[in-house]
Amino acid sequence: MEFGAACTSLQRARTLVRRAQGPGSQARRSAEQQPRLCTQQRRQRWRRCAASRRGSDDEGDEAVDIDALASQLSAEAERLRRSGSFDGGSYDGEGERRQPGSRRGEDMLSPFGYQTRSAEAEVLAAVGDGGFSPEEFELLQELGTINIQQVATSVDLDDFPMPTSERSARTAVIAYTGTFFSGMPFQDPVVVLVKEYLPGAKAVACNELQVLKHLAGMPEVSMKWQTAASPLASYPPVVRLLGYFTAGQTAQAQELLEGEEPEDALWVVLKWEGLAPLALYPSAQQTSGIGLGRLFGGQDSSLLDRSRMLRSITRGALAALGYCHAAGVVHGALGSGSVMLSSFDDRTAKRLVVKLDNFGFAHKLSMQQDESQGSTAGALYSQQPAPLVGDETPLALGQREDLRALAVVLLECMLSALAHNGPSPLTSTDSLQRLLGEVFVWGVDDFRRYCEDEPDWQTAVELLTFDSDAGWQLLKDMCGGSSSAEELARGRFCQL
Known part of the structure; x- marks a missing residue:
């Protein structure tokens, strides 16, 4: 009984420490340690999120208007949706690469992401702490990719000026099975589904995080392992969100973005149910x-x-x-x-x-x-x-x-x-x-x-x-x- 009480106290202490440290401390800790996920050094983008939160505290602990943030992101996602669509059935891993050396503003994430870094920090703050660090995961197998199809419309200026459209596919997400190590007693490693959202698709990732949390919630840090290890259930009838974290890109992602400046990717962790x-x-x-x-x-x-x-x-x-x-x-x-x-x-x-x-x-x-x-x-x-x-x-x-x-x-x-x-x-x-x-x-x-x-x-x-x-x-x-x-x-x- 004493050992069980000690484990419970340790788990609660770990939760309180994570909440007290905040995302900025998590990013600093992740940058000091080499994750098993990837080799690129992370840029600690969580500092922006932490700064955003500190700014809110200085203004009298004003609550974040989640509905306003959701509306803003939905508008941005609508712009992206009009220019393309999800092709979730693509498993060939062949996406059209962006032209290297393209210039973009310091605050912009990507030419086809339609999302700014400040907006990303606001959305992640509204969703809440992801509850994970990169060191807790080890990738097992690549499952496939999800592509974003973009339609570029042009006009032929020859004798017959007919509008034409060209479709191009960009790899936005790489899906993996991974092992989650909670580090707690009696909690064996459990398999989870991990999605690596490439830097240009962070707007899509932020939108998915908000929607999945609204549909089925996101478990507390102390309950993530229990949720991940629970058996298959028909309810809720959507994939179950466990959390997220920010880390560098994998070698597969770097190959797709060859010639571009490396930057952190947003990793979404879902329950693996063998679907x-x-x-x-x-x-x-x-x-x-x-x-x-x-x-x-x-x-x-x-x-x-x-x-x-x-x-x-x-x-x-x-x-x-x-x-x-x-x-x-x-x-x-x-x-x-x-x-x-x-x-x-x-x-x-x-x-x-x-x-x-x-x-x-x-x-x-x-x-x-x-x-x-x-x-x-x-x-x-x-x-x-x-x-x-x-x-x-x-x-x-x-x-x-x-x-x-x-x-x-x-x-x-x-x-x-x-x-x-x-x-x-x-x-x-x-x-x-x-x-x-x-x-x-x-x-x-x-x-x-x-x-x-x-x-x-x-x-x-x-x-x-x-x-x-x-x-x-x-x-x-x-x-x-x-x-x-x-x-x-x-x-x-x-x-x-």
């Missing part, structure tokens, strides 16, 4: 008669298992999106790389856990609540959502855009997973987005006739037609925007 992106599901090997995502005429139950799995994915994705919308958050960049699954095994449809990730371009919008409604995300998740018919508020418009984006993601998954020839360029997100959104202008009836004439899509058509066109009606509701995501998650097509 994998939906983009990889259609080609996953199955053990029930389906190989490489294609039907080879195996057992009779294989098609039934796959159909049940697709409906479970649909229900889980809609429920997760409804959770975000009920909390006043619009995702803004839904793709097949942002929907995470706990399993690719079709036989686990009833136990499937679906969560959303990549909230770098999300928006936290104001919403009116009844006095009887709670203020936490958990309470919001269980509320009855209001219908979207006739609602033209920014939140409702953003919800409709999310539902349309999710409709394309789910269509890509169904067509790719049920096509006899497997995934193809015709079933890609870009192809379906052009087909459904531009050619048929979100007209599901016309799109349905097109699908019925495609021989390779007949199995998917049968799935959508099952139970009196339940699947087609769901797509109509998602594209029309007349119902909320949570309402659609309770529809006929999502019942297993």
